[in-house]
Structure formats: structure tokens, C-alpha cells
Amino acid sequence: MADILHRIGIKSSSIDEVYQALTTRKGLAGWWTNNTHGEGNQTGNVIEFRFGAGGFDIKVIGLTPSTNVLWEVVEGPEEWIGTTISWDLKQDGDYIILLFKHIGWKEPVEFMHHCSTKWAIFLMSLKSLIETGKGTPDPNDVKIDNWN
Amino acid sequence: MADILHRIGIKSSSIDEVYQALTTRKGLAGWWTNNTHGEGNQTGNVIEFRFGAGGFDIKVIGLTPSTNVLWEVVEGPEEWIGTTISWDLKQDGDYIILLFKHIGWKEPVEFMHHCSTKWAIFLMSLKSLIETGKGTPDPNDVKIDNWN
Numbered sequence: 001m002a003d004i005l006h007r008i009g010i011k012s013s014s015i016d017e018v019y020q021a022l023t024t025r026k027g028l029a030g031w032w033t034n035n036t037h038g039e040g041n042q043t044g045n046v047i048e049f050r051f052g053a054g055g056f057d058i059k060v061i062g063l064t065p066s067t068n069v070l071w072e073v074v075e076g077p078e079e080w081i082g083t084t085i086s087w088d089l090k091q092d093g094d095y096i097i098l099l100f101k102h103i104g105w106k107e108p109v110e111f112m113h114h115c116s117t118k119w120a121i122f123l124m125s126l127k128s129l130i131e132t133g134k135g136t137p138d139p140n141d142v143k144i145d146n147w148n
Numbered sequence: 149m150a151d152i153l154h155r156i157g158i159k160s161s162s163i164d165e166v167y168q169a170l171t172t173r174k175g176l177a178g179w180w181t182n183n184t185h186g187e188g189n190q191t192g193n194v195i196e197f198r199f200g201a202g203g204f205d206i207k208v209i210g211l212t213p214s215t216n217v218l219w220e221v222v223e224g225p226e227e228w229i230g231t232t233i234s235w236d237l238k239q240d241g242d243y244i245i246l247l248f249k250h251i252g253w254k255e256p257v258e259f260m261h262h263c264s265t266k267w268a269i270f271l272m273s274l275k276s277l278i279e280t281g282k283g284t285p286d287p288n289d290v291k292i293d294n295w296n
Contacts, residue, residue: 002151006268007261009293095294099261113155113247120154120268124292144272145157146243 004102004116008123009095010130015066018096018130022069022087023060031126031135046074051138053148056080079111096130098123117144152250152264156271157243158278163214166244166278170217170235171208179274179283194222199286201296204228227259244278246271265292 010018021027022040028047029036033055038047040060049056055076061084062070069087073080088099100123105112121142129135136142158166169175170188176195177184181203186195188208197204203224209232210218217235221228236247248271253260269290277283284290 002153003256004264005150005152005256005261006265007258007293007295008265009295092294097293099258101261108151108153110155110247113153113249116152116264117154117156117268117271120265121272123265124269124290127292142272144275145155145245146240147155147157 002105002108002112004100004105004112004119006100006120006123008098008100008127009092010098010127011094012096012130013091013094015089015091015096018089018098018126019066019069021126021129023063027129029137031129031137032122033138034140035138040069040071058085077111079105079107079109098126111147114145114147118148150253150256150260152248152253152260152267154246154248154268154271156246156248156275157240158246158275159242160244160278161239161242163237163239163244166237166246166274167214167217169274169277171211175277177285179277179285180270181286182288183286188217188219206233225259227253227255227257246274259295262293262295266296 025036025039033049033051035050038045040047043060043063045060047058056073057075058071059074061072067089071085073083083102083104086101090097121144125135125137172189173184173187181197181199183198186193188195191208191211193208195206204221205223206219207222209220215237219233221231231250231252234249238245269292273283273285
């Protein structure tokens with residue numbers, strides 16, 4: 001098993017604003033993909049994220065307001081199905097610290113390397129959304145390689 | 149044990165140019181940190197990378213021109229010492245694909261989450277250096293959190 005881990009700090013005093021960006025359609029569409037359907041504010045909900053090259057259906061399996069969001073991937077690329085994605089939030093001085101974990105990859109395949117880098121790019125988009133009001137969700141996301 | 153994995157694609161037909169950016173002082177200073185001392189083009193060489201907040205001494209332990217560079221961290225933060233960093237290069241159409249692995253972290257500590265995101269940012273700096281002639285090495289690097 002292999003995991004993707006990341007940490008960003010968002011300059012903000014509103015931890016709820018970051019939580020909303022992870023649990024509402026509007027928030028998620030502001031940094032990950034414009035083509036987002038469904039709300040993430042109830043456990044059991046399935047959110048559909050679509051990109052040019054495909055997409056993911058993600059079930060919300062845990063919610064602790066302003067503290068943690070937990071997802072399970074239920075549809076998408078084979079390597080993603082059954083993996084879990086955890087978002088931990090905490091305030092630290094002027095920053096909201098986000099610890100990100102994409103857990104349960106069966107093998108450290110080349111696609112996992114790609115997804116690790118791409119997650120970092122999307123987390124920087126989330127940071128930008130909160131700090132400046134503007135993220136860079138798909139299709140305006142920063143491209144990292146020939147898989148986009 | 150836990151690993152940091154990344155993949156970027158650099159639009160270039162010169163795989164040697166990317167190899168040079170990983171093995172010469174000038175190249176490394178162009179995307180990682182301005183404050184780089186030593187050359188990485190001989191196995192056994194130690195390169196000193198310094199940042200505002202500290203730095204790393206890294207020994208070159210493997211070189212396969214235009215294909216792979218292998219480093220071992222010999223001095224720096226405790227979590228880094230003894231870890232290895234591998235750079236694999238291959239041409240794929242219009243891109244040079246770089247597979248990056250920072251291997252051998254003892255524990256998936258919060259600092260590892262930070263380093264994972266920060267590596268992605270520096271790899272994008274390397275991509276920019278080759279594609280545009282200009283990277284964003286420390287101290288002009290993109291900041292990701294309160295640890296920089």
C-alpha cells in the first residue's frame with residue numbers, strides 16, 4: 001500500500017470557509033473542477049467530479065465540521081477505486097493548515113506519481129481560491145505533464 | 149517506510165538539458181536554490197544546498213547519463229538523513245518525463261507532507277527553467293505554508 005501526502009497553509013482566519021470549499025458544490029467547483037455535481041455536506045452523498053479526460057465519483061464517508069472531511073472513491077480509474085481521501089484542518093497562527101492524505105493505492109504505479117504532483121497543484125488552487133477569491137479548477141488548471 | 153513520488157513532463161527534445169539541470173551547480177541553482185555549492189556530475193561528490201531555513205548535503209551515488217540520477221542525503225534535517233532521491237528521465241513524444249522518488253522516510257510525519265508538496269513546487273520550477281529559461285529557486289520559490 002502507498003499513500004500520497006501533502007500539506008498546505010492557507011492565510012485565513014476562517015476555518016469554516018476552507019471547510020465549505022471542501023463540502024459544497026460551489027466551493028469544490030472553485031478549485032478542483034468546474035464540472036462538479038452534488039453536495040458534500042452530508043455523509044453518504046456521492047459527488048461527481050468530471051474532467052476532460054474522465055472523472056471520479058466520490059462518497060462522503062466522514063464529516064467533522066471545520067476539522068475533517070473523509071471521502072471514498074466509488075467510481076473512476078481502476079487505481080482510485082476503493083482508495084480514501086482525508087482532509088484535516090487546523091488553525092496555526094495566521095494560517096489554516098490542511099493535511100491531505102490519499103490512502104490505499106495498491107501499487108506505486110506511474111499514474112500515482114502523476115496524481116501526487118497533480119494533487120499538489122490542485123491544493124495550491126484551493127489555497128488561491130481562499131486567499132484571492134480565484135482558484136484554477138479544470139479546465140483552467142496548471143498542466144504538469146502529457147497526462148495533464 | 150514511506151515515499152514521496154512525483155511525475156512531471158517537460159516540453160523539450162533535449163533530455164541532456166534536463167540531465168544537466170540535475171547534475172551541474174548552475175542547473176541546480178536555477179530551479180532549487182540559488183545557494184548551491186558543488187557539482188553533481190561525479191559519483192561520490194557532495195552538493196551543498198542551502199535555504200533560508202537550513203539546508204541539505206547530498207551525495208551523488210549513481211549517474212546514468214540522460215537516464216537516472218541517484219542521491220543520498222548525508223546532512224540536513226533528521227528526517228532526511230539516509231533517505232535517497234531518485235530521478236528517472238525518459239523521452240515520450242514531445243515531453244521528457246521525469247519520475248521522482250524520495251525514498252526511505254521512517255515515518256509519514258507532518259514534515260513529510262510539507263516536503264511532498266514542496267517537491268512538486270520545485271519540480272514545476274525545474275519544468276519552467278527548461279521550458280522558459282527561468283525557474284523559481286529559493287529565495288524566490290512559491291510558498292506553500294507557514295514552513296515555507
